[in-house]
Amino acid sequence: MTAFALAWRTARRYRARAVLAVVGVAVIGALNFDMLMLSHGLLISFADLVNSTGYDIRIAGTAGLPLARQPIDNAAALMTQIRALPEVASVAMLRTATAAAIRPDGPPEGVELMGSSDAAGLGLWRSLTGSNLDIAEGDPSLAPAVIARPMADRLKLAPGSTFSIRVRLSGSLSAMPAIPLRVVGIADFPFESQGAFVVATTMDGFRRANGGVLSDQAELMFAQSRPASGPDAAVAAIGKLRSDLRVFSNEQVIANFGKNAFTYFRQISVVLSTTTAGFSFLLVATLLTVSVNQRLGEVAALRALGIARRKIAATLLWEAALLVGIGGLCALPLGEVLALVLDRILRRMPGLPAGLHFFVFEPQSLLLHASVLIATAVVAAIYPVWLAVKLPIAQTLRQEVVS
Amino acid sequence: MFLVVLTLIAGPALAVAAPAAPDILVSRQLLAKAHLAIGDVVTLAGDPSGARARQFRVAGVYEPTPDPMKFNVERIEARLHLDDLLGLTADPADPASADTVSTINVALSDSPDPSRETSFSRSLSARSPFIFATPTRDSENTTFLVVDRFHTAIAAVTVIGSTAFLLALMVIRAEERKETVGVLRLIGISRKTIMTEVVVEGLLVAVAGAAFGVLIAAGAQHTVNRFFQARYDTALIFMRVSPAIAMRSIAVAVPVGVVAGAVASWMLLRRGTSALVRR
Numbered sequence: 001m002t003a004f005a006l007a008w009r010t011a012r013r014y015r016a017r018a019v020l021a022v023v024g025v026a027v028i029g030a031l032n033f034d035m036l037m038l039s040h041g042l043l044i045s046f047a048d049l050v051n052s053t054g055y056d057i058r059i060a061g062t063a064g065l066p067l068a069r070q071p072i073d074n075a076a077a078l079m080t081q082i083r084a085l086p087e088v089a090s091v092a093m094l095r096t097a098t099a100a101a102i103r104p105d106g107p108p109e110g111v112e113l114m115g116s117s118d119a120a121g122l123g124l125w126r127s128l129t130g131s132n133l134d135i136a137e138g139d140p141s142l143a144p145a146v147i148a149r150p151m152a153d154r155l156k157l158a159p160g161s162t163f164s165i166r167v168r169l170s171g172s173l174s175a176m177p178a179i180p181l182r183v184v185g186i187a188d189f190p191f192e193s194q195g196a197f198v199v200a201t202t203m204d205g206f207r208r209a210n211g212g213v214l215s216d217q218a219e220l221m222f223a224q225s226r227p228a229s230g231p232d233a234a235v236a237a238i239g240k241l242r243s244d245l246r247v248f249s250n251e252q253v254i255a256n257f258g259k260n261a262f263t264y265f266r267q268i269s270v271v272l273s274t275t276t277a278g279f280s281f282l283l284v285a286t287l288l289t290v291s292v293n294q295r296l297g298e299v300a301a302l303r304a305l306g307i308a309r310r311k312i313a314a315t316l317l318w319e320a321a322l323l324v325g326i327g328g329l330c331a332l333p334l335g336e337v338l339a340l341v342l343d344r345i346l347r348r349m350p351g352l353p354a355g356l357h358f359f360v361f362e363p364q365s366l367l368l369h370a371s372v373l374i375a376t377a378v379v380a381a382i383y384p385v386w387l388a389v390k391l392p393i394a395q396t397l398r399q400e401v402v403s
Numbered sequence: 404m405f406l407v408v409l410t411l412i413a414g415p416a417l418a419v420a421a422p423a424a425p426d427i428l429v430s431r432q433l434l435a436k437a438h439l440a441i442g443d444v445v446t447l448a449g450d451p452s453g454a455r456a457r458q459f460r461v462a463g464v465y466e467p468t469p470d471p472m473k474f475n476v477e478r479i480e481a482r483l484h485l486d487d488l489l490g491l492t493a494d495p496a497d498p499a500s501a502d503t504v505s506t507i508n509v510a511l512s513d514s515p516d517p518s519r520e521t522s523f524s525r526s527l528s529a530r531s532p533f534i535f536a537t538p539t540r541d542s543e544n545t546t547f548l549v550v551d552r553f554h555t556a557i558a559a560v561t562v563i564g565s566t567a568f569l570l571a572l573m574v575i576r577a578e579e580r581k582e583t584v585g586v587l588r589l590i591g592i593s594r595k596t597i598m599t600e601v602v603v604e605g606l607l608v609a610v611a612g613a614a615f616g617v618l619i620a621a622g623a624q625h626t627v628n629r630f631f632q633a634r635y636d637t638a639l640i641f642m643r644v645s646p647a648i649a650m651r652s653i654a655v656a657v658p659v660g661v662v663a664g665a666v667a668s669w670m671l672l673r674r675g676t677s678a679l680v681r682r
Contacts, residue, residue, distance in 0.1 A: 014578075016670060017571050017574050017575055020567050020568075020570050020571035020574060021567075021571050023567040024564050024567035024568045024571060027560060027564035027567060028561075030560070031557065031560050031561065031564070107529060110535070264474070267631075267634075272557065279561075279564065279568075283564075283568045283571075286572065287571055287572070287575070290572065290575045291575060294575065294578065294579055338560060341556065342553060342556055342557075345549060345552045345553050345556055346549060346553055348545075348552075349545070349546055349549045349550075350545045350546060
């Protein structure tokens with residue numbers, strides 16, 4: 001009989017404890033797997049989000065705080081300059097303002113108004129129904145608008161319907177007249193928080209919402225580098241144009257995010273994955289040790305029958321591998337379900353972009369999870385194996401008979 | 404309240420400073436980063452280009468109030484008298500700018516009605532179209548409620564894993580004493596008494612484990628706080644083992660112990676006495 005067969009029979013004989021050990025390893029393994037996914041999940045998710053926009057360079061002003069940069073001045077001239085650079089394939093600008101959607105049957109609803117020079121949306125929204133801002137149909141006197149799904153649901157708006165919006169001027173005691181917009185599309189805005197009311201319109205629509213007068217500024221600019229030049233050369237070329245610009249490639253934005261944002265969750269994931277690995281080790285080591293202590297007579301009898309120490313050790317290793325292996329396999333689907341629950345909890349954080357996820361599966365997490373479990377099984381089996389192979393056969397058998 | 408981004412044009416310039424330079428307080432982090440000392444005179448401007456800069460005297464240093472929302476942000480801050488700040492940032496072309504503030508904090512008089520803040524802010528927003536009023540209590544709590552729920556969910560999963568662990572141990576212990584229990588049954592000890600003994604044992608192991616866990620956590624909290632406080636340069640407390648939390652973990656351990664003991668004793672006693680004593 002092979003060592004594996006012997007281990008399998010032992011597990012079947014002590015079925016209850018084996019099942020409980022597998023359940024324990026599966027639950028703790030699921031948590032461990034989730035913490036491994038959490039450690040890189042945000043970064044992967046953010047990278048997916050940033051890279052899905054179709055632009056690989058972001059340009060902001062230098063003034064202001066990192067999360068509240070002041071707009072770029074002389075934006076139109078800068079657009080022209082950037083467009084003329086040989087390293088740049090395309091450039092677009094984004095303007096934002098806080099506004100209120102006027103409801104005929106209730107108080108105004110606060111919305112974020114975006115003006116985009118790219119009718120396809122700069123990658124800031126993903127169309128669900130209707131079209132983008134470049135649609136030619138409908139009343140041309142009304143500016144087109146793509147609105148967020150929660151807003152469409154709440155205000156019962158659909159492509160073809162119209163609504164009015166009034167821009168709020170920050171720091172000024174003035175009120176803009178409300179202007180009507182026609183809804184051309186409903187979209188998800190992955191960079192905005194879940195449930196946020198967002199309205200995206202053309203730069204012309206944005207100007208109209210601001211009373212027809214718009215300062216020559218932009219909150220953010222996006223550029224696409226030419227494949228021959230690459231984003232780094234384009235970043236350097238744009239940075240040389242003016243000193244009041246902060247120019248980042250997508251890679252730099254992601255690297256900055258990795259350094260600064262949500263580091264707490266990454267650290268907590270390291271702490272918890274270490275703790276859960278330790279817990280799994282304790283669980284398996286304790287169960288195997290107690291189990292071997294209980295079966296000392298049985299082990300001594302096997303040794304007396306001529307079964308080699310190596311085979312006894314291999315049997316115990318297989319026992320540990322069976323408990324940890326089956327538990328670890330069960331941990332994968334359990335971990336996926338748990339990750340969905342935990343992700344749903346964390347994504348309720350206010351202001352979190354809707355497209356951002358904390359738990360993202362990647363092969364590296366699976367590899368690390370498997371490595372942790374293999375190490376757990378091996379380390380947990382060391383002491384029970386040592387107990388079994390060092391067993392004095394005659395003395396143990398005598399004690400067993402006397403007891 | 405007026406929050407604005409200022410530019411520190413020059414560091415210490417004590418020698419020929421204007422005698423009437425108004426006082427400012429700087430954060431500990433700014434003091435260290437800009438190599439300032441109390442009494443130094445610094446030049447601040449509201450404009451990145453340094454236009455309309457003014458000199459101020461560093462009158463003191465303060466530790467920024469620990470703010471969980473800013474714990475990974477470097478607190479490079481200075482506090483000015485409101486008049487000084489408005490003088491520094493007001494736009495000469497806009498007479499209203501010197502009479503503009505970003506935020507006004509309002510403290511309502513004590514009242515047992517918890518919805519009062521919401522109704523006040525709604526009423527103020529409705530009456531004043533340029534004002535956005537929101538209760539600070541709600542806005543501050545949401546993030547921490549989410550983090551609290553996340554940690555509670557993890558704790559729940561850990562409790563499930565621990566229950567399986569304890570249950571397995573109790574089953575092994577029960578198996579180990581199979582013959583002893585058989586003999587006890589043969590001499591007339593009732594199932595109820597034996598079951599109670601196993602349940603109490605499970606309870607004791609669970610409560611002792613929880614108490615030990617609380618002791619480890621209490622010992623670890625100092626290390627955890629020191630690590631994160633040094634990592635983020637903040638006085639914020641990240642981990643605190645309060646009596647309520649300690650009691651809660653012990654309270655969770657009680658049903659875990661009872662369930663583990665009950666299941667283990669059931670697995671033992673479901674067999675007949677003869678099966679228990681048979682080798």
